[in-house]
Amino acid sequence: MIRLVAFDGDNTLWDFEAAMRSALRSTLDELWTVQPGPSTAALTVERMIQIRNRVAAELEGRVADLAVVRYAAFERTLEEVGISDAALAARLNAMFFAVKAQQLQPFEDVVPALDAVSGRFRIALLTNGNTDPAQLGLDHYFDPIVFAATEGVAKPDPGIFRVLLDRTGIPAEDSAYVGDSLSDDIAGARGAGMRSIWVNRSGDPNPTGIVPDAEVRSLAEVPRVLEGWSEER
Ligand SMILES: [Mg+2]
Secondary structure, eight states: OOOEEEEOOBTTTBOHHHHHHHHHHHHHHHHHHHSOSHHHHTOOHHHHHHHHHHHHHHHTTTOOOHHHHHHHHHHHHHHHTTOOOHHHHHHHHHHHHHHHHHHOOBOTTHHHHHHHHHTTSEEEEEESSOOOGGGGTOGGGOSSEEEHHHHTOOTTSHHHHHHHHHHHTOOGGGEEEEESOIIIIIHHHHHTTOEEEEEOTTOOOOOSSOOOSEEESSGGGHHHHHHHHHHHO
């Protein structure tokens, strides 16, 4: 009997990708303004994303706070274009988070889906990211809200799922996790003994060998999946 449904945040409930790109664009415009020249002119949003992902891979398992990764990525980006300026890195980082917060929007299917499941199931949020759902007016749906950065352990480590389950007192077998990342959300939830729902908004192929218990194109399908599982036992 499913009693708890926990959600991922970034790219599951809100369009992190769009807000992140928009925020990087703003920091790049700022960098071009204050440090014009051929090396900064060659910088693109795409390259900044690659640098950030490289820094994240280097810090994996050692840093659970993605805000720390983001700051390190700005330092690395400046290094790669030959600028040594800690104050500028800090300013670009602050600008990134301000623009991201301003641009971030929940997907259109989020509120209807949360309304549909909130009467029947306990709803939780478990995120590796740093977006406070209160900024989007969604916080009242979730109890508890678990930030990996606060706990010092991040998905896909089963430890962070255990923090979530311990806080609810609901066993893993009565719980489901909904997320867009096969490696973090689906593998993580399965490793912790929870059921998993893969949110595959763009219909991507899955070559990973990580098999979700259910796959949806929209959160609108989630209530029906949960109802089906609840009728099993
Ligand atoms: Mg996500």
